[in-house]
Amino acid sequence: MQFIVKSGAVEKQKTACLVLGVQKKELTAAATAVNEASKGAINSILKRGDLKYKAGQTLLLQHVPELPSERILLCATGEGKAALKESEFIKLARAVAGELKATSVKDALVSLEDINVHGKDHSWKVRQLVEAIVYAFYQFDEFKSKSADALVLKKVTFLADRKQAKSLNQAIAESQAIGEGRNLARTLGNLPGNICHPTYLADQAKALAKSHARMTAKILGEKQMSDLGMNSLLSVGQGSDQESKLILMDYKGGKRGEKPVVLLGKGITFDTGGISLKPGAAMDEMKFDMCGAASIFGAMQTILALNLPINVVGMVAAAENMPSGNATRPGDIVTSMSGQTIEILNTDAEGRLVLCDALTYAERYKPKAVIDVATLTGACVIALGHHTTGLLSNNDELTEALLKASKDASDLAWQLPMGEEYQAQLDSNFADMANIGGRAAGTITAACFLARFTESYPWAHLDIAGTGWNSGKAKGATGRPVPMLIQYLLNQL
Ligand code: BES
Ligand code: MN
Ligand code: ZN
Numbered sequence: 486m487q488f489i490v491k492s493g494a495v496e497k498q499k500t501a502c503l504v505l506g507v508q509k510k511e512l513t514a515a516a517t518a519v520n521e522a523s524k525g526a527i528n529s530i531l532k533r534g535d536l537k538y539k540a541g542q543t544l545l546l547q548h549v550p551e552l553p554s555e556r557i558l559l560c561a562t563g564e565g566k567a568a569l570k571e572s573e574f575i576k577l578a579r580a581v582a583g584e585l586k587a588t589s590v591k592d593a594l595v596s597l598e599d600i601n602v603h604g605k606d607h608s609w610k611v612r613q614l615v616e617a618i619v620y621a622f623y624q625f626d627e628f629k630s631k632s633a634d635a636l637v638l639k640k641v642t643f644l645a646d647r648k649q650a651k652s653l654n655q656a657i658a659e660s661q662a663i664g665e666g667r668n669l670a671r672t673l674g675n676l677p678g679n680i681c682h683p684t685y686l687a688d689q690a691k692a693l694a695k696s697h698a699r700m701t702a703k704i705l706g707e708k709q710m711s712d713l714g715m716n717s718l719l720s721v722g723q724g725s726d727q728e729s730k731l732i733l734m735d736y737k738g739g740k741r742g743e744k745p746v747v748l749l750g751k752g753i754t755f756d757t758g759g760i761s762l763k764p765g766a767a768m769d770e771m772k773f774d775m776c777g778a779a780s781i782f783g784a785m786q787t788i789l790a791l792n793l794p795i796n797v798v799g800m801v802a803a804a805e806n807m808p809s810g811n812a813t814r815p816g817d818i819v820t821s822m823s824g825q826t827i828e829i830l831n832t833d834a835e836g837r838l839v840l841c842d843a844l845t846y847a848e849r850y851k852p853k854a855v856i857d858v859a860t861l862t863g864a865c866v867i868a869l870g871h872h873t874t875g876l877l878s879n880n881d882e883l884t885e886a887l888l889k890a891s892k893d894a895s896d897l898a899w900q901l902p903m904g905e906e907y908q909a910q911l912d913s914n915f916a917d918m919a920n921i922g923g924r925a926a927g928t929i930t931a932a933c934f935l936a937r938f939t940e941s942y943p944w945a946h947l948d949i950a951g952t953g954w955n956s957g958k959a960k961g962a963t964g965r966p967v968p969m970l971i972q973y974l975l976n977q978l
Pocket of ligand 1 (some may be wrong): 668833834862863864
């Protein structure tokens with residue numbers, strides 16, 4: 486897909502589909518120009534009342550007289566001159582993307598430059614549209630014997646003032662890279678557990694490293710991890726025939742010696758629960774238990790595409806959680822790489838077990854910050870639902886930066902508390918800690934567990950159990966929080 490910026494009179498543009506914002510009380514300058522050029526056709530169609538002025542409503546017009554554009558997609562942008570809310574514009578962007586996919590237009594021209602969104606500029610609008618289009622045009626048909634209909638749209642042009650061209654082109658480059666990174670994360674998430682196992686993820690890292698001179702990949706297998714004392718991580722995959730891997734992707738786009746940001750993903754390629762077996766219903770969705778890892782790959786691909794001038798280490802702790810004669814038993818005690826001992830009271834609380842050793846390993850990078858992303862707790866879905874990612878951290882500055890990035894990118898996160906008082910829930914009679922903290926505050930006690938391994942650097946934990954994938958009819962990985970992660974990095978520049 487090609488996205489470009491152009492200036493000129495809207496009514497003179499030749500395009501397969503003109504995307505035009507209209508509001509109820511008074512047409513904007515662009516809509517007025519199109520209306521006048523078409524000798525009032527727009528107004529007379531609007532008078533029929535087929536377009537409802539609610540965000541996300543559209544009306545596709547064919548054969549509008551006197552205009553060089555083949556079609557016009559009218560988009561409702563509210564009642565009057567008041568600015569739209571951010572969420573309303575996002576609805577509009579998704580609706581436009583959906584309509585463009587449903588028609589068979591090869592190119593489209595978007596004229597939404599004079600639609601105002603509260604607190605946001607034109608770049609933001611372009612960003613939302615690019616992200617929505619790249620998202621909507623994603624198809625995952627690898628495993629269908631008949632592939633999905635070929636997509637026709639090749640080019641989208643945004644109409645803008647010449648002075649804005651530079652900033653809009655920047656917005657396009659960033660949002661297209663984010664959208665494509667997000668789509669990589671979706672594909673990895675959607676792949677089934679029999680294909681996407683830890684070794685498959687390791688190969689992804691190698692492929693990414695091959696594609697860019699400033700990136701290298703290193704994979705630690707079970708022998709190397711055992712030598713390092715990563716017995717907590719290894720305990721998770723020991724019931725599986727698939728070898729566990731610690732995947733390290735080192736990107737050096739910044740100055741020599743500059744401290745890196747470490748991004749760490751939970752990569753449980755399938756979570757049966759282990760001996761603490763999960764119930765059967767919807768267990769297939771536990772192939773998505775590597776969506777944190779997938780988002781790290783998506784973020785790394787985006788960083789490479791944008792050649793960001795920073796140092797970033799992408800880490801993935803990959804294992805498959807299976808029951809077997811070799812599997813970890815409830816009550817087993819392991820010594821983590823940090824030396825702290827863990828009583829594994831529930832083998833289904835495995836995410837924290839793989840992450841804790843990876844977090845200890847991360848110390849060797851002397852990181853500026855470590856951000857882990859994990860489908861960690863069902864409790865997070867209960868607390869925040871499917872709209873908002875849970876954020877827990879040991880550092881206020883990092884928290885603020887991530888919350889800001891989440892707002893800037895419209896990829897929402899919300900902070901949960903993580904005070905010392907919760908730590909006691911992890912007490913064990915036999916080891917330094919248990920791996921579960923009871924039913925109350927399950928997301929918080931999971932983060933409290935991780936906090937015991939992150940004392941030497943600023944750290945934040947993103948629980949994407951509710952936001953990493955959609956269930957039901959639209960079942961599939963979402964690619965979140967790639968937009969938030971990249972926005973966080975961009976905001977540092
Ligand atoms: N991967 C799951 C968390 C999960 C469950 C995410 C459902 C999304 C939907 C994780 O490994 C897990 O099983 N967590 C347990 C922890 C519990 C045993 C303390 C949970 O949330 O039930
Ligand atoms: Mn589990
Ligand atoms: Zn899990």
